[in-house]
Amino acid sequence: MQNNQNIKVAVDAVVFGYHNNALYVLLVQQKYGVYKDQWVLPGGLVHNGETLTNAVHRELQEEAGININYLEQLYTFGDDVERDKRNQVISVSYFALVNPDNLKLSAATDAQDVKWQNINNIPKLPFDHNLIIDTAFKRIKAKLHYQPIGFDLLPKKFPFSDLEHLYATILEQEIDRRNFRKKILSFGFIKKCNEKQKNGSGRPAQLYTFDPNKYKALEKNGMHFEIKFA
Amino acid sequence: MQNNQNIKVAVDAVVFGYHNNALYVLLVQQKYGVYKDQWVLPGGLVHNGETLTNAVHRELQEEAGININYLEQLYTFGDDVERDKRNQVISVSYFALVNPDNLKLSAATDAQDVKWQNINNIPKLPFDHNLIIDTAFKRIKAKLHYQPIGFDLLPKKFPFSDLEHLYATILEQEIDRRNFRKKILSFGFIKKCNEKQKNGSGRPAQLYTFDPNKYKALEKNGMHFEIKFA
DNA sequence: TCAAAAGTGTTTCGCCTACACCCATGT
DNA sequence: ACATGGGTGTAGGCGAAACACTTTTGA
Structure with a gap:
């Protein structure tokens, strides 16, 4: 097996919450590094020996202290080789739902800040995170028609x-x-x-x-x- | 960015072809390595600086000399950390269709042999390739109902x-x-x-x-x- | 008594379903 | 003339769509 591959594997999550008759997405503010202070989707590099699903749960805990209610894989973004300017990174993106009992965001340990951002008012984000959110938004719209996922938001x-x-x-x-x-x-x-x-x-x-x-x-x-x- | 991540990124493709009123999947026989002589899905590690989509096209060329007609991402398999016994590898899997004009498989350069295997007669394959094929089969069945993909097989x-x-x-x-x-x-x-x-x-x-x-x-x-x- | 949100039935229309016989060609 | 596969129409039923008034509470 060739050993010089230099591609990193990250997971990112689009976490939806619903309250006050509006749909929100969870964003975190980077604490360190080149992207410090910027708002992005929760996520990060997968650890050695860690499953993708576990990586998502871990990141959500570390960055937002949140428990999710529904999780599914969304899409893997890796066709823009420079989506992360530091290194070639592919993002295995997930789609998650939180119900109102779990909406409270704990003071995050690995992020500087955390917030719910209205889906209709998402700012321009680094990486391809706007694309990821769009993809997730389409997915939730489609799924509402044929899967009982609405209940995971209530x-x-x-x-x-x-x-x-x-x-x-x-x-x-x-x-x-x-x-x-x-x-x-x-x-x-x-x-x-x-x-x-x-x-x-x-x-x-x-x-x-x-x-x-x-x-x-x-x-x-x-x-x-x-x-x-x- | 942490630099000790030791996870490889591979792409695999489930290529469907239809002829003689039956559905077939493209399999290739490994030429080298631990899995030598075994039949598997076409695929392999992504090259540095290469997009995922390009990696799929390249592998299909190298291993089967085939041109595909339709390609979409299927799912990323990475929840079984030991799906490849050599190293932790995640597989970004794709789903492809070939029409009868392109069915001919060229003597592959990077594979020992290549064949069309009837979907109803898939043997036990290494890695999680049976799971990947099952996922693709479900996908094609679902898509036939709401997308015009049948024409890519004719x-x-x-x-x-x-x-x-x-x-x-x-x-x-x-x-x-x-x-x-x-x-x-x-x-x-x-x-x-x-x-x-x-x-x-x-x-x-x-x-x-x-x-x-x-x-x-x-x-x-x-x-x-x-x-x-x- | 008014405002605000919850609760409830019926008719119409269009689409999906079920179903069987004739047509064009080769042998 | 028979075998093989291609081509076609219609009637009935069911579910989706359209649509407006009554009920319960708080102010």
Whole structure:
């Protein structure tokens, strides 16, 4: 095996959080090095002997002290040989979701600062991180249609209207409340709780919860989750 | 930037070809090293300063002398730290299609031998190459439903029934000839040629061709290619 | 009593499904 | 004339789309 390969392997993560009816991405501020003070996606070089997945979890802990709720590989960026000006680095990028219970960012140990940045207001970032975020944004939009990932952005118990607003916000389109509700409930993996939630004025909302086991069972029986909008 | 990372970056490709109503995967026989004589997916380490995509094209040339028709990134395998017993290597895997005009494999320079292996008869391969092939097979099945990739497995001009058989073969299900034809033609990106094709007995088949420009134009106008089967 | 958000049914329309016979050629 | 594969139309059902008023609470 040739031994002079000089290419580094990094992982980067686009972590989405949803609150106040808006979608946010986690950014960290570099503490050291050439990119010091710049805001970037959390991530870093993979350690020797470490799996890619573990590297992502480690970096998220080290840089933001955050626990994620859903993780999947997004894409590997390596067609721009100079995407990192220090060395040839390929980035195995991941896509993660955090629910509101885990939104609090701890004072990071490996980053100078950490913040949630509104997806509609992402500044120009170093490397190809804007491209990575765009790719992730497309992915989340696509997945909302055919995978139950919206629930990973909401608390365990949520009013139905929150789910509806989440879809409307992320997909950037209006949706018909009645048809949406009918369709989602028809699958049978959403359960009604024995609680209601009051928020200021307006009628209190019935709380619902997503049942992942029911989902898996239904899927095994041939259910195909898919939701479209007029 | 830390400089002691000892992880290699390889690319591997699952190249699909379709002929005689069957789907095949390109395998190469290793010429050197610990894995000498074993059949594996074409691929190898990325060169310094080389993009991932170029690495794939280069390896396919060196090992099989083949020109591909469609290429997309599949997945990056790096969660089994010992997937290669020589060193920690991550594999950025690709998914490629070859049409029948390019099926001929040249006597490879960097491989001992090269062959098309029926997808339904893949032997146990070294590394995690069986897993990679499975992933690619799932991907091609999924993509057939919502992207016009079937045409990259057929010659430029083809009888409609070939397309139908391709779908039936790859998806491993029967499809209704009339409904399939109606649906595909309704999109408007398939054009009738002024030729017919005779093959032995039976009525000669009208030839059709896929018009990629028309496809793009229609897609821009909101067309959404999707085909399902009862 | 008004504002604010939650909850709920019906009709229409278009698409997907199911399904069987005739056509052109070679042997 | 028979075997082989190519080519075509229609009716019914089901799910998606469109659409507006009532209910419950807080101020």
